Amino acid sequence: MSFPPYRNHLQSSDDLVTSYEATRAGFVALALEKNRRSTPYVAEARALQEAASRAKTPADLLTIKGIEAGLLTAAGLSDKALVHLQPEDKAEAINGLIKNFLEPAGEKFVEELVFRFLLTRGDALGGSMRNIGGVLAQRKLTRAIISTLVIAGISYRWQHSKTKQWVDMTDDDSEIELSLRGLSWENKGEPRTLMYNLTVPLVKNNVDMCVFNLNPDDLQDQDKGYTSAASYIALGELKGGIDPAGADEHWKTARAALDRIREAFSKAQHSPHIFFIGAAIEKKMAVEIWDQLEKGLLTNAANLNDPNQIASVSRWLCTL
Incomplete structure (x- = not known):
């Protein structure tokens, strides 16, 4: 045997x-x-914060080029969701973010933007960690x-x-x-x-x-x-x-x-x-x-x- x-x-x-x-x-x-995988998200949040800091008011964010994807993420939209949205849908989501969350935050609207961006990214990270x-x-x-x-x-x-x-x-x-x-x-x-x-x-x-x-x-x-x-x-x-x-x-x-x-x-x-x-x-x-x-x-x-x-x-x- x-x-x-x-x-x-x-x-x-x-x-x-x-x-x-x-x-x-x-x-x-x-x-x-988990920390290794979160590093790109933190870097993205810092880049968003630097660019958004140029805005005097939440509405000014709409005039800053190159941050639309970050605004959409802060609005709670995942990368998968964005594939199914038309330009007008994206505009509506960003306007809703500004009106309902960033304007009420007053002078702290950039911080609010970054926090909401990280919330959505964190959810994506949680999914990948399962x-x-x-x-x-x-x-x-x-x-x-x-x-x-x-x-x-x-x-x-x-x-x-x-x-x-x-x-x-x-x-x-x-x-x-x-x-x-x-x-x-x-x-x-x-x-x-x-x-x-x-x-x-x-x-x-x-x-x-x-x-x-x-x-x-x-x-x-x-x-x-x-x-x-x-x-x-x-x-x-x-x-x-x-x-x-x-x-x-x-x-x-x-x-x-x-x-x-x-x-x-x-x-x-x-x-x-x-x-x-x-x-x-x-x-x-x-x-x-x-x-x-x-x-x-x-x-x-x-x-x-x-x-x-x-x-x-x-x-x-x-x-x-």
Whole structure:
């Protein structure tokens, strides 16, 4: 009987439980990321304040060129909303801002303008932060996988999340995890491609991570790409939320997703490796995950906050 891969870094369910120190560090990481993402908004607010300070009265703001977008944001309109508005709608929104909020503020109308601008930008920031745990988790795991490939002397290519272009590795790979959606390499001469956040046709749902026995070009092939069960080597769920209060809910969501994956591939008579990686893992949840590992329902699992566990899982993924 072959040695199960999870035994390389797990001896019991206790090893999966997230420590208090890891939870605290996770919340700090979220706070730092929120500050990083808010920096452009603060700079925009300062630019708006400087330009608007030239106005003697709120009505004078209409004569200052180059601040219309800032006025619309202060009026409470998001970038998405602006796409659907006509010029007259925008003018009405700005006039409403001036009449209802800036004029009543008196001499403090510029401060009022900036405060309202930041309120709208803050709402946008809050929306982008809702899945920040997942984003940070993907970055951390990606960096571990890239490190595993580099120290093994294995070349890789990576897909840019926005351009969808595949790029060859370079000597300087710093921060590519910030804009990476896929990785491709070879294991013993065989192509391997990892894709994040992919809607798998067989499952009819999004799957956090998929590893294929194909190169990126072949993934688009109608006969052997995303639609072929045999193309999949491993599928996994990655849950980066660090709040212990949401741990059970994250696991329930992941467990249901993993069950759908197993069922769909079972019908297709194929059994890819199934794995789970989580940041917030409580005791009861850890026991359930360990039970699935022991029963073979899960091939591998790890706590995202444990560097040794993530290094072990990364080596496993790179050698599949």
